[in-house]
Amino acid sequence: MAKKTTLVRRIVSAGFTGFYRNRTVSLSSIFILTVTLSIIASFYFFQAIFNYTLDQVREKVDVRVYFTVDATEEQISTVRAKLLALPQVKAVAYMSRDQALVEFKQKHEGDQLTLQALDELGTNPFGASLSVLAQDTSQYEVIADALKQGTGLLGDNAEAIDKINYYQLKDSIDKLNNIIGWTNTVGFWLSIIFVTMSCMIVYNTIRLAIFVYRDEIAVMKLVGASNMFIRGPFIVEAMLYGIVATLLTMAMFWPATVWVTKKTVFFFEGMNLHAYYLAHFFELAGFLLVAGSGLAIISSLLAVRKYLKV
Amino acid sequence: MLYFDRVSKEYGQGNRVLDNISLTIHPGELVSIVGHSGAGKTTLIKLLLAEERPTEGIVSFHSDNIHRLKGKDMVNYRRKVGVVFQDFRLIPNKTAYENVAFAMEAAGKPDHDIHEDVPHVLDLVDLKDKMHHFPHQLSGGEQQRVAIARAIVNRPEIIIADEPTGNLDPLNTYDIVQILKKINDLGTTVILTTHNKGIVDNLGRRVISMEDGRVIRDQKSGKFTM
Numbered sequence: 001m002a003k004k005t006t007l008v009r010r011i012v013s014a015g016f017t018g019f020y021r022n023r024t025v026s027l028s029s030i031f032i033l034t035v036t037l038s039i040i041a042s043f044y045f046f047q048a049i050f051n052y053t054l055d056q057v058r059e060k061v062d063v064r065v066y067f068t069v070d071a072t073e074e075q076i077s078t079v080r081a082k083l084l085a086l087p088q089v090k091a092v093a094y095m096s097r098d099q100a101l102v103e104f105k106q107k108h109e110g111d112q113l114t115l116q117a118l119d120e121l122g123t124n125p126f127g128a129s130l131s132v133l134a135q136d137t138s139q140y141e142v143i144a145d146a147l148k149q150g151t152g153l154l155g156d157n158a159e160a161i162d163k164i165n166y167y168q169l170k171d172s173i174d175k176l177n178n179i180i181g182w183t184n185t186v187g188f189w190l191s192i193i194f195v196t197m198s199c200m201i202v203y204n205t206i207r208l209a210i211f212v213y214r215d216e217i218a219v220m221k222l223v224g225a226s227n228m229f230i231r232g233p234f235i236v237e238a239m240l241y242g243i244v245a246t247l248l249t250m251a252m253f254w255p256a257t258v259w260v261t262k263k264t265v266f267f268f269e270g271m272n273l274h275a276y277y278l279a280h281f282f283e284l285a286g287f288l289l290v291a292g293s294g295l296a297i298i299s300s301l302l303a304v305r306k307y308l309k310v
Numbered sequence: 311m312l313y314f315d316r317v318s319k320e321y322g323q324g325n326r327v328l329d330n331i332s333l334t335i336h337p338g339e340l341v342s343i344v345g346h347s348g349a350g351k352t353t354l355i356k357l358l359l360a361e362e363r364p365t366e367g368i369v370s371f372h373s374d375n376i377h378r379l380k381g382k383d384m385v386n387y388r389r390k391v392g393v394v395f396q397d398f399r400l401i402p403n404k405t406a407y408e409n410v411a412f413a414m415e416a417a418g419k420p421d422h423d424i425h426e427d428v429p430h431v432l433d434l435v436d437l438k439d440k441m442h443h444f445p446h447q448l449s450g451g452e453q454q455r456v457a458i459a460r461a462i463v464n465r466p467e468i469i470i471a472d473e474p475t476g477n478l479d480p481l482n483t484y485d486i487v488q489i490l491k492k493i494n495d496l497g498t499t500v501i502l503t504t505h506n507k508g509i510v511d512n513l514g515r516r517v518i519s520m521e522d523g524r525v526i527r528d529q530k531s532g533k534f535t536m
Contacts, residue, residue: 224413
């Protein structure tokens with residue numbers, strides 16, 4: 001046991017000494033690893049922005065059921081309850097006739113002509129409406145079909161319905177579904193390509209760094225060092241690269257997310273990237289630490305393995 | 311203790327660098343292996359260190375075929391053999407002290423032994439005052455003395471010195487040979503390969519002469535004759 005502790009202590013100490021004495025090699029490895037981790041972190045944030053924006057767009061898409069002006073409160077609430085019972089429906093918002101009038105007036109505040117025409121009408125021409133939000137954009141068609149006349153959902157209340165706007169929106173909903181599918185696939189492959197490329201760059205950098213030590217490794221073996229005793233300090237150094245690179249990456253993304261938030265707060269519908277960074281700080285840091293150290297350690301082990309065959 | 315039993319080594323088809331070598335080296339001997347460049351001296355050493363495998367024949371240490379040793383057994387064998395190279399092969403980013411201590415650390419020796427033995431061994435090779443120098447701060451002769459200190463610190467049974475004076479001036483050559491002689495006097499087997507006639511003639515010990523991969527002469531108390 002005491003022997004094992006001594007071995008571990010010697011390996012760790014040799015790792016720290018090597019890290020410090022071979023500063024140039026350590027710095028270049030850390031630099032490359034930091035670039036790689038930044039790419040990974042950027043994908044993490046892109047994904048967040050993308051999901052947030054999509055959610056925003058999804059919230060805006062809905063199926064709206066317009067009732068005739070004669071529809072009774074009872075009819076409307078029956079339809080609403082039936083809609084809510086559908087598994088595809090996430091929420092149903094009710095807008096009364098009065099609210100519709102107020103909203104219309106607000107929308108046309110500067111348009112005197114329209115407002116006058118409305119006044120001359122004397123009565124409220126707007127019917128009440130229900131806006132239906134689906135669990136997923138692909139489910140609007142199912143909901144719209146359920147609302148078609150003659151199906152069980154409406155029953156006797158069919159005549160209370162003026163129109164359903166789904167069919168006008170169908171094109172844009174289909175387009176949105178296409179975009180979501182397409183961006184997910186492209187994003188997935190892009191991230192695979194970029195991450196693979198940067199992994200290979202890290203591997204090559206560490207391989208070159210260890211290539212310098214090939215003669216030393218051979219001497220260590222001839223002096224009677226076990227493979228673990230030779231490999232150990234390289235693993236410790238690789239872990240240190242991972243830790244420093246993670247700290248640098250996290251530190252860089254602090255001001256970077258502040259800046260991006262300032263520049264894009266309108267563009268991304270009010271998403272606060274910096275707040276997202278703060279909320280996910282430990283999750284991201286932990287992920288980068290595992291990815292960075294893991295990548296460096298695996299690269300080191302692969303590179304050293306070649307020279308251990310003496 | 312060391313046996314070469316009809317050992318041959320070929321690099322590729324027809325390039326035979328060692329041809330049917332049979333030798334026995336006894337404990338406590340100081341053996342010089344001499345011969346021109348390309349005679350096969352270095353290959354013989356590489357086989358002893360298990361850096362290369364023989365094409366035919368067996369090299370054994372006591373009763374173990376050293377080319378059959380694996381893992382821990384190979385590590386243990388290498389700890390019983392101290393090596394000194396012509397180009398010193400010190401670890402450049404370790405001080406003289408750390409280079410010698412490395413061999414002890416690798417062998418799992420406790421700290422207090424290391425603190426005691428390393429300065430002592432460096433004192434033996436007259437480098438106590440330079441033990442915290444890095445290799446690039448030492449002369450060739452001094453680097454070779456560090457390499458010898460590293461080779462002997464674990465009290466190996468055999469010291470193999472492959473042209474240890476090849477890169478040194480006459481004065482340093484003399485020093486190194488004296489150190490190797492002293493190590494041998496203390497009971498360690500020393501195997502020395504060299505081109506240097508003066509060294510061999512002065513030692514007056516066993517000389518094995520090689521030519522074209524064969525042993526052409528093996529004298530108990532020989533001179534350098536080619």
